[in-house]
Amino acid sequence: MNAGWAEALPWTIVLPMVGAVLTPAVAARRPRLAGTWAWGVLLVASALASGLVYQLATTGPFSYDVGGWAQPYGIELRFDHFSAWVLPLLLLFVVIVPFSWRYLDHVMPDERRPAFYALLLLNAGGMIGFCVTGDFFNLFVFTEVVSLSSYALVAVGGRGLAAFAALKYLFIGAVSSLLMLFATAQLFALTGSLNMADVAGRLADVGGGPAVMVAFAAYAVSFMVKTAMFPVHVWLPDAHAIAPSPVSAVLSGMVVKIGIIGMLRVYQVFFAADVLELGAFNQTLVWFGAISIVMGAFFAIFQDDIKLMLAYSTISNIGYIVLGLGLASPYAVIGASVHVFNHALIKATLFLAAGAIIHQTGLRTLSDLRGIARRMPQTSAAMAVGAVSIVGLPPTAGFVCKWYIALGAFESGQAPFGFALVFGALFIFIYYVRMLNAFYFQEPVHDVVIEANEAPWSMRAPVIVLATLCLVLGVLGGIPLSFVEPAVLELLPFWGN
Amino acid sequence: MSPSVGVVVSWWPGIAVALPLVGVAVSAATGWSERRRASVLAGLTFGSLLVALGLIREVLAGRMPEVHLLHMTAQLWMVLRVDAAGALYGATVAALGLLALTYAFGYVQPGPRRARFFAFFMACLACTLGVAYAGNLLTFLVFYEAFSVLTYALVVHEQTPAAIAAGTKYIAYILVGGSLVLAGVLLTFFLAGDLAFVGGGFLPVDAPRGQLLTAFWCFVVGFGVKAALVPLHGWVPDAHPAAPAPFSAVLSGVMVAAGAFGIMRVVFDVVGVGLFTSLGVAPWLTAIAAVTILVGALLALGQEDLKRRLAYSTISQMGYLTLAVSLAGSGVMAGGLVHLVHHAFMKGTLFFCAGLWIHVTGARRLGELRGVGARMPLTTAAFTLAALGMIGVPPLSGFVSKWWLGVGMLEIGAGAALAVLLAGALLAAAYLLPVVYAAYFAPTRPGAATGAGAASRAGGATPTGDPASRGAREAPWTMLGPTLAAAALTLAFGLGSHLRGFPLQLAERAVLAWFGGG
Amino acid sequence: MLLFGLDLDYVLVVVLFCVGLYMLVSKSNLLKKLLGLNVMETAVFAFIVTSGMIEGGDPPILVAGTAAPYASPIPQAMVLTGIVVAVSVTAVALALIVQIHAHFGTIEVDELKELP
Amino acid sequence: MKPWSLLLVLLVALPLVVGVVNLPPHDAPDAPIHTGVGVRYLARGVEETGNKNLVTAVLLNYRGFDTFFEVVVIFTALAAVLALPRGSAADPGGAPAAAAKAANGSDIVPVSPVVSYVVRLMAPFMAMFALAMLFRGHVTPGGGFQAAAVFAAIFIALGLVLGPTRVAELVPDDWRPWLQGAAPLAFALIAAIGWRLTGAFLGFPTDDHTAQEAMGLFLEVGIALGGGVILARLFVEMET
Incomplete structure (x- = not known):
């Protein structure tokens, strides 16, 4: 039944989880071993994920029936083109974890490291599970693994304020x-099933109605909260800014994306069932997306704290993705799907570079960090590359996605949103120009900055690798695009009816 | 496109762009002596210039060298393809770049920012060459945005509050412009499904008029910011005085011109002459160009700061290019394209001279230039030559381009445009000749040219001259040489305008491709 | 049970949910907020369990003494999982509240907002 | 503040009510919930899983994958609490905290001898009850989670009476990392064994009831041990 790499599907989820459970035992004597252990586990998991993507590329989407139970009686794992997100996700973790080895020196005592890395592994495993599961209740369980570890990761670095930000995040997250x-x-009450494909089939028999609509709306609101779109974004900035930088990279780059992936999953079901008129809903997404872009950028401009600025910029970029989804035209959805990854990459670059600077200087505001570029040229250059990418200047990773989303706006006959997107990017550039200006063209005001040194290699190398990828993925932007294309085209016949 | 032109695969355009990029790495390399670094940078740029000249030869031989840089996605790919207009503009960029680079070796003071200056300078040069040789809109956009953003670092080079303010203004204008261009490119792709430049245009004629108009105005306004069309010119007079003189020369000579070059590309290679005329936008563009010429010149009259005055002059002169485009006549356009080249070297000379004056005497303002002609005769002579060229005195290059512009206008019966052209020339005389007068004939006030205030205003370029010295004292040859060379080119392009391989011949070729053999 | 044609059990579940939500948003004390969250969780669990019930049914344990119809086993398994998740969330929230209390000496949001 | 909260609550309530009242009536035997996948569980659950308690069958067999990550969720909670900064020990956290601590220190109520005696007396009986739930979980209500909860309750009750540190000493340091991970590790092991035996991850050999029951029991014990230790440790960590 299952052939080749498909066998590895459940193990890819389980491996990071078991790795997390074993972390305290492995690192019982030497807490610093935990980082290396986590890295090793993630490397193996990435290897498995590469196998899965290889299988996907050769034979198309495939399923795995856990426990051998035929569908819809057991839990189905389904690896399609949207699930392929697990590979870049794991690879980003592989880059981020080494960064945290030295970064944690200033953040927490050694004896808490095993728990920290266990949480990171759980987070990664939860996201993998979230991306590949084909069962609604299983989706909820994985959401909880991801969310719970995220709440905790926000608070591990700081004391009272961090705990308060994490608690705020927890309350809102738990409600969602x-x-x-x-x-x-x-x-389940409507269909008597939990398997996504099966639910889609049974829903088609049930037909529409208020109950179906409420279910859809509850999913939509829940995922919008998770993804921090504008009206429900309040939890994000504090939580992402106060978390240790590697965690910020994980949260801002990847954890918020589970909202998007979840939305796509729910879309797949409801489009297949074809019981709801979703045009109006898409239009709502478009508007909220556009507002998110503008409001995120607007708040970011007034921030002095670089990490807070980056956190608001996440809201803007989520706006792009949601706008792309709502536009519901092939180009826009392809662009949005790829931006899910590209934004993660760029945001990881920015947060890690910011983290390296904070680690070396202990300062985190633009006004304090003036002139840092002359003392930390490589980190600052990475930051500049990240800034240019996230604004979407060609030929960086950010450009390709925005090109496709804007083109999609024209394609779907909503040209004003295309222009809004282009000028939203401009708005975003304003605050990155502020940042680069402070780093490069202003005289240092702080002695710490004048005497700062480049970060140690274990932190610099990840930053440089990520910045390079930002450029490479602009130049080779066609690869991820052509990869998600079949999935989007499969989704689209039912789209925006 | 005339049938005699054949596309050939050739790496040379790529090499022309890559050589200055190597220079970026060289500038950043530590542990090299200044002399070694300078000679390598100059060598690279010279190599680039040789390639650019070689490409002119290729184009004249009826070939169109092309190289594909990268395919990002099925829609987005970058290609360099050299046609006559591109070859002409590219050679101009490389030549003026080499002159400005040599000049900069003397002008930019040693210090931590020197390496940064050269790195960004070389990067800008590479990207501007990329703009010249771009074979489709995306390539054009990529290089255009890149050098626009990189220019910011050169504008704020001095890091004085004024420079930072000018830089902020610059980047704000340019980014809004760039976004409009991007919107235009997007819309073009949406309408045409392709981006490659085609002589005669490739936008579908039957597309909705509203969308065509939106795309067109996005481009014109977007590029117009760079080309300093009048309501959009705000950054020009601030950025030029703030930037170091060699970069002001390049900025005025070829980078502002990149905006005008973009408008040409859009009108002739994207929209096409036929569609351009039928859209009915030409008269509006003519009006904007005319306003730009006159307002730019009038505002130049009122400027005390020499570099500001020259910056306004650039605004006015760029108006000629837009005017030529808007009239869409083959003769006028040939004149416009030639003027792009000629203006680059004339304005280059003027900015080089202004820089020399600042460097040697600290004089930035008109009043401080009294008697400088006697102390720096060669510099002042070069300035005079270029100023006369700018006004259009025969047999200098400025005369040639204006003659062609004027004759072309008469051909298509654009009398009003001719009047604007002549008025612009008169105004040019009015704002440039007083400088010459002040330099040669105005009575010298003791200490005026070497006042302490003037010296401090010079910012990064500290006067090297002894304030007490009253005798002749020219700047070092690294700076004087490029100045004189640029001035000599002004003369040579005027005298030899009809020669093979000179700008005029290439311009005629380019126009042939755009107007379809007419 | 039906009331005015509405399924009263379900409506009561929503009422419970809203009571919890009101506690969560209106109370200033973090512990009370957490209790509100727990009430909401309970409401959702009640909803799930209710949905699996059947008229005159027995628990789905197929031993001597029970007979069809049986209540659906799936909602009960779901709720068991849900309860474990809720306990975990509560534990983390409590740990955070302890942290806040240790650091600021208060767990009233009104006072926390005025602190820094 | 309060009126806005009320408005928000009403805004949420309205769609929820609309959603639930439009569901099929829940008691009816023909509701989708009773005609959906549950039918097969009721019809063939006992023969396929060997569990007479079908809730356990769903939990461990049909939807064992959910339960796997359910125990991972509790482990996450423990990791979260362990990763958080120690509230008091590491850093007093400024004057207000110190003041609050002093205030707390003085109001600790001494444990009544009656309570202490009753708790210590009852502990073994509670443990027996937990064991019964654990080992009879496949035929009666109960199972690993319930047993874990009771085990943890014993720990916590004893902790209140004897002091958390003495309870913490019950689990040796070397065992602790393995015990608190017992549940996920048991699942991983069973998943691997199932993979080996049936070719499916977390598969149970449907034709071999002995193996099925052994595997199920192993899982239940793992859940009970791991869950109990984690719940107790959560209490200890927050107390100290």
Whole structure:
């Protein structure tokens, strides 16, 4: 039944989890071993994920029936083109973890490291599971693994304020998870099944109606909270800014994306069932996306704290993705799907570079960090590359996605949103220009900055690798695009009816 | 496109762009002596110039060298393809770049920022060459945005509050412009499904008029910011005085011109003459160009700061290019394209001279230039030559281009445009001749040219001259040489305008491709 | 149970949910907020369990003494999982509250907002 | 503040009510929930899984994958609590915290001898009850989670009476990392064994009831041990 790399599918999820469980035992004597252990586990998991992507590329989407139970009676794992996100996700983790080895020196005592790396591994495993599961309740369980580890990761570095930010995140996140559970229960009551494909089939028999619509809306609101779109973004900036930088990179780059992936999953089901008129909903997404772009950029401009600025910039970029999804034209959705990854890459670059600077100087505001570029040229250059990418100047990774989303706006006959996107990028550039200006063209005001040194290699190398990738993925931007294209085209016949 | 032109695969355009990029790495290399670094940079740029000249030869031989740089996606790919207009502009960029680079070796003071200056300078040069040789809109956009953003570092080079303010203004204008261009490119792709330049245009004639107009105005306004069309020119007079003189020369000579070059590309290679005329936008563009010429010149009259005055002059002169494009006549366009080249060297000379004056005497303002002609005769002579050229005195290059512009206008019966052209020339005389007068004939006030205030205003370029010295004292040859060379080119392009391989011949070729053999 | 044609059990579940939500958003004390969250969780669990019930049914344990119809086993398994998740979330929240209390000496949001 | 909260609550309530009242009536035997996948569980659950308690069958067999990550979630909670900065020990955290601590220190109520005695007396009986739930979970209500909860309750009750440190000493340091990970590790092991035996991850050999029951029991024990230790440790960590 299952052939080749498909066998590795459940193990790819389980491996980081078991790795996390074993971390305290492995690092019982030497807590610093935990970092290396986590890295090793992630490397092996990435190797498995590469196998899965290889299988996907050769034979197309495939399923795995956990426990050998035929569908819809057991839990189905399904690896399609949207699930392929697990590979870049793991690779980003592989780059981010070495960064945290030295970064944690200033953040936490050694004895807490095993727990920290366990949380990172759990987070990674949870996201992998989230991306590949084909079962609604299983989706909820993985959401909780990801969310719970994220709440904790926000608070590990700081004391009171961090705990407060994490708690705020926890309350809002828990309510959104409850909405998700509610929606799952609603669908179960309507169809008597939890398997996504099966639910889609049974929903088509049930037909539309208010209950179906409420279930869909509960999912949508839940995922929008998770992805921090504008009206429900309040939890994000503090949480992402106060977390240790490697964690910020994980949260801002990847964890918020589970909202997007979840939205795509729910779309797949509801489009296949074809029971709801989703045009109006898409239009709502478009508007909220556009507002997110502008408001995120607007708030970012007034921030002095670089990490807070980057956190607001995430809201803007999520806006791009949501706008692309809502536009519901092939180009826009392809662009949005790829931006899910490209934004993760760019944001990881920026947060890690910012983290390296904070680690070396202990300062985190633009006004304090003036002139840092002359003392930390490589990190600053990486930051500049990241800034240019996230604004979307050609030929960087950010450009390709925005090109496709804007083209999609024209394609779907909503040209004003195309222009809004282009000028939103401009708005975003304003605050990155502020940052680069401070780093490169202003005289240092702080002695710490004048005497700062480049970060150690274990931190510099990840930053440089990521910055290089930002450029490479602009130049080779066609590869991810052509990869998601079949999935999007499969989704689109039902799109925006 | 005339049938005699054949596309050939050739790496040379890529090499022309890559050589200065190597220079970026060289500038950043530590542990090299200044002399060694300078000679390598100059060698690279010279190599680039040789390649650019070689490409002119290729184009004249009826070939169109082309190299594909990269395919990002099925839609987005970058290609360099050299046609007559591109070859002409590219050679101009390389030549003026080499002169400015040599000049900069003497002008830019040693210090931590020197390496940064050369790195960004070389990068800008590479990207501007890329703009010249771009074979499709995306390539054009990539290089155009890249050098626009990189220029910021050179504008704020001095890091004085004024420079930072000018830089902020610059980047704000340029980014808005760049975004409009991007929107235009997007819309073009949406309408045409392709981006490659084709002589005669490739936008579908039957596309909705509203969308065509939107695309067109996105391009014109977007490039117009760079080309300093009048309501959009705000950054020009601030950025030029703030930038170091060699970069001001390049900025005015070829980078502002890149905006005008972009408008040419859009009108002739994207929209096409036929569609351009039928859209009915030509009269509007003519009006904007005319306003630019006159307002730019009038504002130049009021400027005390010499570099500001020259910056306004650039605004006015760029108006001629837009005017030529808007009239869409083959003769006028040939004149416009030639003027792009001629203006580059004339304005280059003027900025070089202004820089020399600042460097030697600290004089930035008109009043401080009294008597400088006697102390720096060669510099002042070069300035005079270029100023006369700018006004259009025969047999200098400025005369040639204006003659062709004027004759072309008469051909198509654009009398009003001719009047604007002549008025612009008169105004040019009015704003440039007083400088010459001040330098040669105005009575010298003791200490005026070497006042302490003037010296401090010079910022990064500290006067090397002894304030007490009253005798002749020219700048070092690294700076004087390029100045004189640029001035000599002004003369040579005027005298030899009809020679093979000179700008006029290439311009006629380019026009042939755009107007379809007419 | 039906009331005015509405399924009263379900409506009561929503009422419970909203009571919890009101506690969560209106209370200033972090512990009370957490209790509100727990009430909401309970409401959702009640909803799930209710949905699996059947008229006159027995628990789905197929031993002597029970007979069809049986209540659906899936909602009960789901709720068991849900409870474990809720316990975990509560534990983390409590740990954070302890942290906040140790650092600021208060767990009232009103006072926390005025602190820094 | 309060009126806005009320408005928000009403805004949420309205769609939820609309959603639930439009569901099929829940008690009806023909509701989708009773005609969906549950039918097969009721019809063939006992024969396929060997569990007479079908909730356990769903939990461990049909949807064992959910339960696997459910135990991972509790482990996550423990990792989270362990990763958080120690509230008091490492850093007093400024004057207000110190003041609050002093205030707390003085109001600790001494444990009544009656309570202490009853707790210590009851502990073995509670443990027996937990064991019964654990080992009879496949035929009666109960199972690993329930047992874990009772085990943890014993720990916590004893902790209140004897002091958390003495309870913490019950688990040796070397065992602790393995015990608190017992549940996920048991699942991973069973998943691997199932993979080996049936070719499917977390598969149970449907034709071999002895193996099925052994594997199920192993999982239950793992859940009970791991869950109990984690719940107790959460209490200890927050107490100290």
